[in-house]
Amino acid sequence: MVVVTLEECVVFARDGFRWFCSTKSRPVSVAVILVFGAIKLHIYLSKRSRRKKWATAGRDVVVLHGFPRERFSPGTSPYVLKLETYLRLAKIPYVMDFTEPLGPKGLSPWITLNGEEFADSQLVIEHLGRQYNKDFSSGLTEVQRAVARTFNIMACEHLAWGLRFWRYSVDCCRGLIQSTSQVSLFLRLALFFLRWKVLKALWIQGTGRHTQKEVEHMVRQDLAAISHYLGEKPFLMGMEPCEVDCTMFGFLTQIMYNYPGSPYITMLIDDFPNLQMYQFRLRDLLWPDWNECLNPPK
Ligand SMILES: N[C@@H](CCC(=O)N[C@@H](CS)C(=O)NCC(=O)O)C(=O)O
DSSP: OOOOOHHHHHHHHHHHHHHHHSGGGHHHHHHHHHHHHHHHHHHHHHHHHHHHHHHTTOTTOEEEEOOOOOSSSSOSOHHHHHHHHHHHHTTOOEEEEOSOOSOTTSSSOEEEETTEEEEOHHHHHHHHHHHTTOOTTTTSOHHHHHHHHHHHHHIIIIIHHHHHIIIIIISTTHHHHHHOSOOOHHHHHHHHHHHHHHHHHHHHHSGGGSOHHHHHHHHHHHHHHHHHHHTTOSBTTBSSOOHHHHHHHHHHHHHHHHOTTOHHHHHHHHTOHHHHHHHHHHHHHHOTTGGGGSSSOO
16 A cells, blocks of 8 residues: 655645746646636636626515426425425515525525525525515414424434435435436536535534434434324414425425435335325425426426
């Protein structure tokens, strides 16, 4: 095995830099600087022209940036679906943008509203709720609000890791690729890097250190909690849908449509059928155009 010391790396970098700055390599250095400059300028100009276009969406119209529509559901990200479902529930006018899915925090979704950018599905929902004076949880008691928040966090910060574990580690993105309508070489490359990043995140967060059986058990517990609390009610907190239902819709939709062959879809079918009915109910209510939102549309 070849072992490279830190000292050798420093020497290599220093010599390389000296060569780059020397007169002998001037044509190469100039070419490299010009190419990088041209790429940076191109990125800057495209970003600026996209923002100009979004500004024409109209006053108080939300531009929702996310990943493209896919074959079996309107998207493969639970968070984008959560936010889009909320916009529909709140009847806030919006347009979708798929050209720049990653926002100022490097994640999807994010929105542009009247020229301002906001990121993170939860923070965006809270901001829009204040701006458009929509609070679907206002009829809930303090205790019910606490329960709704707990379920919301459980889905976004716990269940989500269990789902990522299956998608990126166990399934190696096969189900995700099946759900994707255009599998280009670029997409495969992007998925390769995303997978590497998510596996690292899974390890740091801790879920990646468990066995597959242990993670499955955790997901089952989460789904059981949602199923039992939902019971026979039409929506999680009662007779009317509220913000937390949008989150549940985002996650249940992923399991039902974009996790083929996973133990989670089997759990929904065999053990928690009320969760499937709940997803259908929300879908009928808020996504009457579901089929047109698939890619290709049905
Ligand atoms: N807390 C964030 C989570 C968003 C998130 O994790 N988005 C994923 C897609 S499901 C993403 O953009 N991943 C891209 C990446 O990590 O590079 C939210 O609620 O918006």
